[in-house]
Amino acid sequence: MSGQSITDRITAAQHSMTGSAISKAVCKATTHEVSGPKRKHLDYLIHCTSEMNVNIPQMADTLFERTANSSWVVVFKALITTHHLMMYGNERFIQYLASRNTLFNLNNFLDKGALQGYDMSTFIRRYSRYLNEKALSYRLVAVDFTKMKRGVDGVMRTMNTEKLLKTLPIIQNQLDALLDFQANPNELTNGVINAAFMLLFKDSIRLFAAYNEGVINLLEKYFDMKKNQCKDALDIYKRFLLRMTKLSEFLKVAEQVGIDQGDIPDLTQAPSSLLEALEQHLASLEGRKIKEFSAASRYERLPNIPN
Structure with missing residues (x-):
């Protein structure tokens, strides 16, 4: 036709x-x-x-x-x-x-x-x-997460703890819906689905940028949070790591169908010692037995923010 x-x-x-x-x-x-x-x-x-x-x-x-x-x-x-x-x-x-x-x-x-x-x-x-x-x-x-002001003085980096804990799950839900599109290169067989995939790709980059900046802000505030806030923040961070893996798979498809790789963010995972430090801090607030961690382990390098 x-x-x-x-x-x-x-x-x-x-x-x-x-x-x-x-x-x-x-x-x-x-x-x-x-x-x-x-x-x-x-x-x-x-x-x-x-x-x-x-x-x-x-x-x-x-x-x-x-x-x-x-x-x-x-x-x-x-x-x-x-x-x-x-x-x-x-x-x-x-x-x-x-x-x-x-x-x-x-x-x-x-x-x-x-x-x-x-x-x-x-x-x-x-x-x-x-x-x-x-x-x-x-x-x-x-607000449209894909159009937020970004950077150190951006919306997600300057958001207070309470609002951050409410906003990040909303971004997670939107990103989940996007990644559920789940097309592989062999299924992008016509100009219609390709047009949709390109728009989803553009949204994924901008959405992840807001998500990533929010998580960075969350981690910076983590060690000053109350116990219940730490519990929520740790759950958000664990979910973030899972979504990074799914996003990486989505972006591989974009790469395979020839979308400009210059737009793809660096999804370098934070080292496992960071997650361990977060878990140990929450354990200490809950009065559970913990291992010794140096202060430096709290602030390991985070995933790069896409431009």
């Missing part, structure tokens, strides 16, 4: 007749053509998110309507277009998505009518869950 279908052309023509330029652009971005949404349509929709006379809920509803299509191509491209607008559109677009009780309900989506329908439907279900989680994260913290 290549090119726009007759249905695509009729739908676009109907929007032209009714004067709905946004609906027409959404339709053209989400055709049955097995390739990623065209740049000119995405750019137009991005521009529209900043126009005050544009009805954002109506724009979002038009995209949601496209996900009710039976074709995996149309549904996948509607999700990609939505993700693109969340990343590059005016913030009021993601603000609106975050304000909704539900976004995509595609857990049971299955296209039985196309050659690649079964395989691509699996990725559509996973991708939609990630976009739901991305919107939920914004709803919980009123």
